[in-house]
């Protein structure tokens with residue numbers, strides 16, 4: 538009876554207005570990628586007060602190329618630390634204790650031998666820092682795997698499995714990590730808006746820069762593994778609205794040295810170039826209508 542009463546009272550209360558915690562990190566750095574976060578200052582005089590609170594060890598050959606994010610969902614008492622890995626594992630930890638609260642492997646990761654490259658070792662799952670939308674408790678990130686019904690190629694024949702590789706944009710709810718309806722969205726198969734002969738082949742590209750958000754759109758930068766294939770860097774945008782999917786693909790200009798005509802051997806480097814990599818740093822957004830990034 539008491540439970541029923543408190544539930545009824547809760548229903549009468551107005552929805553709490555949410556404020557993002559000052560120390561939360563919802564994406565890589567700030568919108569503009571200025572590298573300055575006013576909420577994370579540490580007084581040098583207090584450095585000696587800091588000691589390691591916890592240490593966790595994860596799977597063999599598991600790497601965290603993406604930056605961990607910090608988020609405090611509504612009603613949470615502790616901040617959460619969110620990790621995404623090269624093995625396509627996503628984990629939600631209690632920030633104070635390091636205790637695992639939720640985890641999930643979103644899909645089997647793409648194997649590094651299929652990239653015929655070595656830029657990322659062992660497996661190539663999630664390598665770009667995600668973005669958390671605090672208004673909806675949704676985290677967005679790109680993950681590399683294989684198209685349904687297929688898997689890795691032959692480890693003794695590097696690169697052959699690349700053709701079955703694929704990239705998807707995931708949207709998961711925090712903190713439970715359940716998929717949002719209408720996601721993941723597969724990026725493969727879309728041609729560039731500015732060059733219909735160029736189309737997205739997830740197996741040969743790497744999503745390295747941190748994810749950017751422009752209004753209702755998630756934006757990811759891609760470059761080719763070891764300049765393989767005739768890729769060019771690609772800027773991909775996907776709507777946050779379920780069911781809309783990919784809204785834009787922009788191919789970067791091929792480098793002056795690219796061969797012409799461009800061969801279609803997808804295992805070796807054949808020009809194109811102009812990958813968007815940025816050593817993992819995010820695409821800078823001015824908050825209006827301009828997005829800034831650099832290409833290789």
Ligand SMILES: *[C@@H]1O[C@H](CO)[C@@H](O)[C@H](O)[C@H]1NC(C)=O
Nearest residue numbers: 580582583584585586587588
């Ligand atoms: C830092 O440590 C000093 C003693 O070494 C202590 O006096 C001070 O209160 C501590 N500061 C904080 C913020 O814990």
Ligand SMILES: *[C@@H]1O[C@H](CO)[C@@H](O)[C@H](O)[C@H]1NC(C)=O
Nearest residue numbers: 686687688689690697698701
């Ligand atoms: C790609 O996947 C298909 C199954 O969908 C498989 O038959 C084929 O051998 C795979 N190709 C390579 C090169 O691994």
Ligand SMILES: *[C@@H]1O[C@H](CO)[C@@H](O)[C@H](O)[C@H]1NC(C)=O
Nearest residue numbers: 734735736737738767799801
């Ligand atoms: C690779 O280049 C050839 C020749 O320019 C083009 O026909 C083909 O569509 C390109 N492939 C991709 C994936 O962009």
